[in-house]
Amino acid sequence: MQWVHLPDRDSWEVLLKRPTKDSGSLEGLVDEVFQAVSADGDKALRRYTQTFDGVALKDILIDPTEIAAASETIPEALKAAIELAYENIYAFHKAQQTPPVHVRTREGVDCWMENRAISHVGLYIPGGSAPLFSTVLMLAIPAKIAGCSQIVLCSPPNKDGE
Missing domain, CATH: 3.40.50.1980 (Nitrogenase molybdenum iron protein domain)
Known part of the structure; x- marks a missing residue:
């Protein structure tokens, strides 16, 4: 985590910029994930954690x-x-x-x-x-x-x- 204390006004825009994605393009992927988790439970959660986060979890709890x-x-x-x-x-x-x-x-x-x-x-x-x-x-x-x-x-x- 990066801590920023009393930044100059000139840096506010950059500091406040958030990554954005087109929500329309994500809809199909979200549906796919929901269906996979519904069908495969924790196995699907581990697979998607590896895919999206690059982490292989032993336990999800x-x-x-x-x-x-x-x-x-x-x-x-x-x-x-x-x-x-x-x-x-x-x-x-x-x-x-x-x-x-x-x-x-x-x-x-x-x-x-x-x-x-x-x-x-x-x-x-x-x-x-x-x-x-x-x-x-x-x-x-x-x-x-x-x-x-x-x-x-x-x-x-x-x-x-x-």
């Missing part, structure tokens, strides 16, 4: 000891910033929860609106040129507040398979 070890490398100031972001994002999304709304539009016609969580959600966290841990917060916190019973996080490995 991260061992909890790896997560604990990675957590130890994060500076305390960054952990505090992440915690503050978590609290702010949580407060914002928690405020969006609403109780069921009941309306009688006519005699004998009762209508209501109720928000319900999707039970299982998958969150894709991009890697590549600009991995953003903020994406984890922005996706996982609302899922947690909503009451999703299973939240699965997926992210591509780095070149070392981590």
Whole structure:
């Protein structure tokens, strides 16, 4: 990861430039990947990880000891910033929860609106040129507040398979 501190305005355009692809040309490939994963499961995931990321994975799940070890490398100031972001994002999304709304539009016609969580959600966290841990917060916190019973996080490995 490259850290940039107080860049000159002249460098902003280059720093903010993101790689882009024509989404239309990707549609067929995405469909192919979905079909392969549906048919072959983890075997297809390993094959596509090798193809797209250049990494041969032994396991597609991260061992909890790896997560604990990675957590130890994060500076305390960054952990505090992440915690503050978590609290702010949580407060914002928690405020969006609403109780069921009941309306009688006519005699004998009762209508209501109720928000319900999707039970299982998958969150894709991009890697590549600009991995953003903020994406984890922005996706996982609302899922947690909503009451999703299973939240699965997926992210591509780095070149070392981590």
